[in-house]
Amino acid sequence: MNVILPWHEFAAPSPQRDGNGQFVDSVLIRKLRNFGPLSEAEKQILSDLVVDTQFVPAREDIVHEGDLPTHSCVLLEGLACRYKMTSDGQRQILSFQFPGDISDLYSFVLKVMDHSIGALTDCELGIIPHAKLQDITANHPHLTRLLWRDTLADSSKFREWMVGIGRRSARARVAHLLCELLIRCKAIGLCEGYTYELPVTQSDLADCLGMSLVHINRILQGLRADGLITLANGTLTIQDWQRLSEVAGFDASYLHFGNRHLFA
Amino acid sequence: MNVILPWHEFAAPSPQRDGNGQFVDSVLIRKLRNFGPLSEAEKQILSDLVVDTQFVPAREDIVHEGDLPTHSCVLLEGLACRYKMTSDGQRQILSFQFPGDISDLYSFVLKVMDHSIGALTDCELGIIPHAKLQDITANHPHLTRLLWRDTLADSSKFREWMVGIGRRSARARVAHLLCELLIRCKAIGLCEGYTYELPVTQSDLADCLGMSLVHINRILQGLRADGLITLANGTLTIQDWQRLSEVAGFDASYLHFGNRHLFA
DNA sequence: CGTCTAATTGAAGCATCTCAACATGCGTGG
DNA sequence: CCACGCATGTTGAGATGCTTCAATTAGACG
Numbered sequence: 410m411n412v413i414l415p416w417h418e419f420a421a422p423s424p425q426r427d428g429n430g431q432f433v434d435s436v437l438i439r440k441l442r443n444f445g446p447l448s449e450a451e452k453q454i455l456s457d458l459v460v461d462t463q464f465v466p467a468r469e470d471i472v473h474e475g476d477l478p479t480h481s482c483v484l485l486e487g488l489a490c491r492y493k494m495t496s497d498g499q500r501q502i503l504s505f506q507f508p509g510d511i512s513d514l515y516s517f518v519l520k521v522m523d524h525s526i527g528a529l530t531d532c533e534l535g536i537i538p539h540a541k542l543q544d545i546t547a548n549h550p551h552l553t554r555l556l557w558r559d560t561l562a563d564s565s566k567f568r569e570w571m572v573g574i575g576r577r578s579a580r581a582r583v584a585h586l587l588c589e590l591l592i593r594c595k596a597i598g599l600c601e602g603y604t605y606e607l608p609v610t611q612s613d614l615a616d617c618l619g620m621s622l623v624h625i626n627r628i629l630q631g632l633r634a635d636g637l638i639t640l641a642n643g644t645l646t647i648q649d650w651q652r653l654s655e656v657a658g659f660d661a662s663y664l665h666f667g668n669r670h671l672f673a
Numbered sequence: 674m675n676v677i678l679p680w681h682e683f684a685a686p687s688p689q690r691d692g693n694g695q696f697v698d699s700v701l702i703r704k705l706r707n708f709g710p711l712s713e714a715e716k717q718i719l720s721d722l723v724v725d726t727q728f729v730p731a732r733e734d735i736v737h738e739g740d741l742p743t744h745s746c747v748l749l750e751g752l753a754c755r756y757k758m759t760s761d762g763q764r765q766i767l768s769f770q771f772p773g774d775i776s777d778l779y780s781f782v783l784k785v786m787d788h789s790i791g792a793l794t795d796c797e798l799g800i801i802p803h804a805k806l807q808d809i810t811a812n813h814p815h816l817t818r819l820l821w822r823d824t825l826a827d828s829s830k831f832r833e834w835m836v837g838i839g840r841r842s843a844r845a846r847v848a849h850l851l852c853e854l855l856i857r858c859k860a861i862g863l864c865e866g867y868t869y870e871l872p873v874t875q876s877d878l879a880d881c882l883g884m885s886l887v888h889i890n891r892i893l894q895g896l897r898a899d900g901l902i903t904l905a906n907g908t909l910t911i912q913d914w915q916r917l918s919e920v921a922g923f924d925a926s927y928l929h930f931g932n933r934h935l936f937a
Numbered sequence: 938c939g940t941c942t943a944a945t946t947g948a949a950g951c952a953t954c955t956c957a958a959c960a961t962g963c964g965t966g967g
Numbered sequence: 968c969c970a971c972g973c974a975t976g977t978t979g980a981g982a983t984g985c986t987t988c989a990a991t992t993a994g995a996c997g
Contacts, residue, residue, distance in 0.1 A: 493833075519929055521935065523927045565787045571838060576765045576883060579984075611943075624984085626945060627985095668785050890976065
C-alpha cells in the first residue's frame with residue numbers, strides 16, 4: 410500500500426479530444442466519468458443541467474456559510490476553494506475546486522451551507538437548479554449514485570487532508586498537496602507532463618495547510634533548493650515526482666480514480 | 674453566527690421512550706430521523722436492513738483500509754473510530770462513531786475503503802448487505818436522500834475537525850471535541866444532563882486531535898483545574914458549558930441537527 | 938514613478954514535541 | 968493474598984518546529 414508509484418498508475422486516463430484538440434465532453438461529464446460509465450442518455454441529462462452561467466471575480470464569495478442556496482454550481486473555469494473562518498477570524502481552506510467540481514452539491518442535500526466557497530481566481534460557473542437535481546434523485550438512481558460518489562470522493566480528500574494537517578510535517582504536507590493537485594489536474598486534462606497552473610498566493614497555501622505564511626515560504630524554498638519543484642507566476646512544475654512523493658508519503662488511492670472498473 | 678448558545682438550542686429533541694424508559698425506535702431510525710421525517714413504510718424498510726449482528730472486541734478492526742466490503746455495518750453498541758495510518762506509522766483518528774452511525778456506508782458507494790474503522794470498546798454491529806442498500810437506491814429515492822445526507826453530515830464533521838486541527842489552539846481543539854460529542858450523544862439519547870460516556874484513552878484523544886500524548890494530558894489537566902470538565906473512568910462531565918464552548922469557539926450548526934424543518 | 942500586493946529575510950518567542958522517569962490501577966498467576 | 972506485568976496516566980526538562988513581529992525586496996499596474 411505504501412509503495413510509491415508513478416502518477417500514471419493512478420491518474421484517470423486523459424479525457425478524449427477531437428481532431429482540433431478540443432475536449433469532446435463538457436467538464437462536468439469529464440469529471441463524473443471518473444466515477445462510473447455514462448450512457449448517452451445520462452450524458453444528455455448532464456448536458457441539460459446547466460441552465461445559465463455566472464461570472465464571479467477573484468476573491469469574491471460564490472456561496473457563503475449559512476446560505477440556503479436554491480441552485481448548485483459547477484465550476485466551468487477558474488480556481489475556487491471551500492473555506493471556513495474561526496470565531497477569531499482565521500481562515501482554514503478545506504479544499505481546492507477545479508473545473509468540473511460541483512461546488513455546492515452539498516447544499517442540495519444538506520440545505521444549509523456549513524462552509525463558504527470563494528473564488529481564488531476569476532471564475533465561470535454553471536448554474537444547476539436544485540429542481541433538476543431533485544428530478545435526478547427521483548428518477549435516475551444510477552446518476553444519483555454517481556453524484557453521491559462524487560461527494561464522497563470529496564469527503565475522502567477531507568480525510569486525507571486531516572491526516573496531513575494532524576500528523577505530517579510541514580514539508581511533507583506541502584509536498585502531499587502538490588502531488589494531489591497534479592493527479593487531479595491530470596484527471597480533467599488540465600496538466601501537461603508534470604506542469605500545471607496553480608494561481609494561488611502563499612497566503613492561500615498557508616491557510617490551506619494550517620501553517621503560517623512565513624513558514625510556507627521557507628518550505629517552498631527548501632523544496633525548490635532540493636530540485637523537487639519550481640513554482641513561479643502561478644505555474645507549478647514537479648521536477649522530481651519520485652522524490653517528492655516520497656517526501657509526501659503520497660498514495661493516491663484516496664482519490665478513488667484507480668477504481669473505475671469497480672463502478673457498475 | 675458566533676453567539677454561544679446553550680446546547681439545547683442545537684440538540685435534536687431526545688428520542689422517544691416508552692413507559693419503561695426503553696427507546697421506541699431502533700438506533701438506526703433514531704439516527705436518521707435527525708435528517709428528515711420517516712414514514713412507517715420507511716421505518717419498516719430500515720428495520721429489515723440488519724440481517725445479522727456481529728461482535729468485535731475492543732482494539733480490533735471492523736473494516737480495514739483497502740477492503741472491498743460486501744456489507745455495511747451500523748454500530749449498535751460501543752464506540753468505534755475511523756482512522757488512517759501514515760506511511761511512517763502514525764495514526765490519525767478521523768471521527769468517532771456512536772451507536773446509530775453507519776460505519777461504512779462509504780464502502781457501498783465508493784467500493785474501496787480509503788480508511789480503517791476500529792473498535793475502541795467492545796462493539797456490537799448490525800450487518801447490512803450491500804444488496805439491500807442497492808435496492809434502496811434503486812427504489813426509494815427519499816430514503817436514499819436521507820442516507821446521502823447522513824454521509825454528508827459526516828463530511829461536515831470532517832471539515833470542522835480540519836478547522837480545529839489546522840487553526841485552533843490545542844486547548845480550544847480539546848474543548849471543541851468535548852462539546853461536539855455532548856451534542857451527538859444527546860441526539861441519540863446517550864447523555865444525561867452534561868455527562869456522557871467517553872471510554873477512550875488519552876492516546877486516542879491525541880491521535881484524534883493531532884497532538885502528542887503528553888500535551889493532551891496537560892491540556893486536560895488545565896481544563897479540569899479551571900473547573901470546566903471532569904473526566905475519569907471513561908465518564909466525562911462538562912461542568913461549565915458556557916465557558917467551555919467559549920474556549921472552543923463552538924457553533925453546532927455544522928452538525929446539521931438544527932435544520933430538520935428544512936428536510937422534506 | 939508611486940502605490941499596492943506578494944514574496945522574502947532575520948530574529949526572538951513559545952507552543953508543542955520528545956525523551957525519560959515515575960505513579961497508579963487492574964488482572965492474572967503463583 | 969501478594970507479586971508481577973501491563974496499560975494508562977502523570978510529571979519534569981530539554982529540544983525544536985513553527986509562529987510572530989518587523990523590515991525589506993520584487994513585481995504589477997496605472
